[in-house]
Amino acid sequence: MSMTVKAGSRLFGATSTTEMIVVRAPAGEIELTIGGHPALLDASGRDGSTDVAEGHGGGAAMGKRYVDEAGSIELLCTKAGDGLPALAGELLALKDAKPLPASD
Amino acid sequence: MHLASLVEMVESGFDERALLGTHEHPVTGAQLGQLVRAGASTIQGKYTSLVYAGENHPLLPVALLSAAWAGIPFVPVNYRLEDHHLMSLIDRQPGALVLADQHTAARLGDVKEPVLVFDEWLHSFPAEAPAIDPPFDDDEIAVVLYTSGTTSEPKAALLRHRHLMAYLLGSVEFGGANDDEAVLVSVPPYHVAGVANMLSNLFSGRRLVYLRAFDAKVWLNTVRTEGVTHAMVVPTMLARIVEALDGAEADVQTLKSLSYGGSKVSERVLTTALRAFPATGFVNAYGLTETASTIAVLGPDDHRAAISSDDPAIQRRLSSAGQVLPSIEVEIRDDMEQPLPAGETGMIYLRGEQIAGEYSSGSVLDSDGWFCTRDRGSVDADGYLFIEGRADDTIIRGGENIAPAEIETVILAHPDVIEACVVGLPDDVWGQRIVAAVVLRPGRTEDAEALRDFVRAELRGSKTPDTIVFRDSLPHTDTGKMLRRVVLTDLSSPTVS
Numbered sequence: 001m002s003m004t005v006k007a008g009s010r011l012f013g014a015t016s017t018t019e020m021i022v023v024r025a026p027a028g029e030i031e032l033t034i035g036g037h038p039a040l041l042d043a044s045g046r047d048g049s050t051d052v053a054e055g056h057g058g059g060a061a062m063g064k065r066y067v068d069e070a071g072s073i074e075l076l077c078t079k080a081g082d083g084l085p086a087l088a089g090e091l092l093a094l095k096d097a098k099p100l101p102a103s104d
Numbered sequence: 105m106h107l108a109s110l111v112e113m114v115e116s117g118f119d120e121r122a123l124l125g126t127h128e129h130p131v132t133g134a135q136l137g138q139l140v141r142a143g144a145s146t147i148q149g150k151y152t153s154l155v156y157a158g159e160n161h162p163l164l165p166v167a168l169l170s171a172a173w174a175g176i177p178f179v180p181v182n183y184r185l186e187d188h189h190l191m192s193l194i195d196r197q198p199g200a201l202v203l204a205d206q207h208t209a210a211r212l213g214d215v216k217e218p219v220l221v222f223d224e225w226l227h228s229f230p231a232e233a234p235a236i237d238p239p240f241d242d243d244e245i246a247v248v249l250y251t252s253g254t255t256s257e258p259k260a261a262l263l264r265h266r267h268l269m270a271y272l273l274g275s276v277e278f279g280g281a282n283d284d285e286a287v288l289v290s291v292p293p294y295h296v297a298g299v300a301n302m303l304s305n306l307f308s309g310r311r312l313v314y315l316r317a318f319d320a321k322v323w324l325n326t327v328r329t330e331g332v333t334h335a336m337v338v339p340t341m342l343a344r345i346v347e348a349l350d351g352a353e354a355d356v357q358t359l360k361s362l363s364y365g366g367s368k369v370s371e372r373v374l375t376t377a378l379r380a381f382p383a384t385g386f387v388n389a390y391g392l393t394e395t396a397s398t399i400a401v402l403g404p405d406d407h408r409a410a411i412s413s414d415d416p417a418i419q420r421r422l423s424s425a426g427q428v429l430p431s432i433e434v435e436i437r438d439d440m441e442q443p444l445p446a447g448e449t450g451m452i453y454l455r456g457e458q459i460a461g462e463y464s465s466g467s468v469l470d471s472d473g474w475f476c477t478r479d480r481g482s483v484d485a486d487g488y489l490f491i492e493g494r495a496d497d498t499i500i501r502g503g504e505n506i507a508p509a510e511i512e513t514v515i516l517a518h519p520d521v522i523e524a525c526v527v528g529l530p531d532d533v534w535g536q537r538i539v540a541a542v543v544l545r546p547g548r549t550e551d552a553e554a555l556r557d558f559v560r561a562e563l564r565g566s567k568t569p570d571t572i573v574f575r576d577s578l579p580h581t582d583t584g585k586m587l588r589r590v591v592l593t594d595l596s597s598p599t600v601s
Contacts, residue, residue, distance in 0.1 A: 008109045008240055010116070019116045021109060023273060062117055063279035076278055078116035099277050100429065101403035102287075102308070103363050103389035104300045104336045 002029035011039040018081025023074040035083020066092035105269040107172035108238035142229035143170030158205030160314040175239040180294040242266040260464040270457035274431030281310035287334040300397030320348035338366035340584030363387035390425030402426025432456040499528030520548040540569040
């Protein structure tokens with residue numbers, strides 16, 4: 001199932017507690033899943049009737065960023081959950097970030 | 105991204121976490137979200153901006169974020185200004201709703217726009233707020249800040265949503281704080297550090313504890329009673345905290361990180377502070393209003409390395425602003441705007457997504473997106489940024505560029521001196537001559553010649569002040585910046601020759 005998202009769009013896992021926000025996204029239709037099921041743009045669509053698909057679980061952690069190899073999309077996890085994000089079936093990779101000291 | 109997204113992120117990530125208030129009366133992320141939605145419903149479509157004229161308040165973020173949710177700019181103004189100055193700033197925001205503290209509201213009788221006491225506004229929120237969709241256009245203006253105007257009249261600096269969110273996304277980890285962390289905010293709401301403090305700690309998930317106005321003893325006490333783990337102060341505040349401790353250790357078990365910035369800190373204050381807070385990590389942050397806050401950071405490890413190193417190049421870093429953020433590019437340029445190599449001093453230029461470089465009169469970014477800070481400085485071979493001061497303060501004497509800060513540092517090293525301000529006055533022969541205004545410790549003898557000899561022993565004769573005058577005090581902004589233009593006016597009077 002295809003969808004369009006932009007920076008600031010919120011994404012909800014259909015079968016897990018995972019919540020994401022889009023930091024950067026390509027224009028046009030994309031196929032985005034969380035936990036192997038189409039990502040939801042609205043939390044009210046969650047039903048919990050299915051499980052996280054095999055290979056799409058393992059836990060997304062709050063504050064972590066997820067990116068594709070091409071760097072076309074970046075998601076930030078705002079609520080932890082089992083389901084991991086994937087673009088066109090490919091799991092997104094955890095983005096390396098060196099934390100900076102709190103300056104304010 | 106738009107600050108309304110920050111509200112949604114806070115609701116998602118920190119729904120049950122205390123983000124505002126005291127231990128006794130916490131406000132969770134979910135409650136903050138409700139307050140913001142309710143607050144926005146009272147202003148959306150009715151006002152063109154939300155002015156805030158008052159002290160800090162435990163619920164200050166509700167004002168900024170409600171304005172963001174309603175799609176109008178938040179304009180915090182300096183309530184400490186004289187009545188006519190304060191009102192002239194507010195008059196520059198026609199169509200605004202003005203929120204004020206009780207005391208300030210009483211002074212705003214002549215303001216044309218409606219004025220509400222902040223607490224009364226909070227009490228007026230509807231129990232069931234009608235849902236409104238925030239505009240989410242990140243090119244809209246989020247915050248308007250008036251620059252302190254140390255060298256010229258205050259200018260209205262514009263920060264768009266994309267600048268502030270770029271700062272957060274580029275340098276702060278969402279949810280990076282443990283849920284028992286708290287930050288003590290004592291910088292005023294109209295300072296860019298106050299805005300950055302608020303947003304970056306909400307983004308980190310760290311509870312914001314507000315001091316209504318700074319007082320060193322109250323600050324120390326609040327750190328202890330509220331289990332404060334982080335705090336940001338301007339150098340004047342650090343000096344007052346050190347003074348209040350009077351040589352004793354601070355006894356603040358919970359304080360992990362103390363950051364300072366906003367103007368140059370004296371080395372004496374910094375080393376005393378490092379001794380008074382032996383278990384606390386120190387962070388120096390450099391940034392400008394126009395850069396949406398911090399662009400360079402000297403972290404705790406840098407501080408420790410500088411103090412314990414025998415290498416003068418590493419020791420020297422204690423007086424640097426640290427390394428620029430990974431999301432920021434820096435260039436040092438000469439007078440012809442050509443980039444200079446490492447170690448050479450010139451004008452500091454910055455580029456990056458958080459660099460706003462815009463006033464109500466228009467953008468000052470060049471066609472490639474570079475912002476001229478009008479601060480002079482250098483970057484060493486390892487990327488440490490050294491700030492020398494405002495280019496506009498540079499004295500040109502006999503064709504030689506002289507940074508007042510260099511002379512001030514030498515004068516301040518004299519044991520009799522508390523404060524010094526060096527400026528250039530017009531001179532028929534030299535173009536400009538160097539005049540120093542100095543405040544001595546109580547009971548010391550005013551001896552301008554002896555002080556000039558002291559400077560001449562350290563610096564060349566051309567950098568020795570031509571005249572030294574003594575004053576009982578020097579003028580500062582209330583966030584500790586020297587008001588050089590006031591000193592200049594004072595010294596330009598005909599009695600100083």
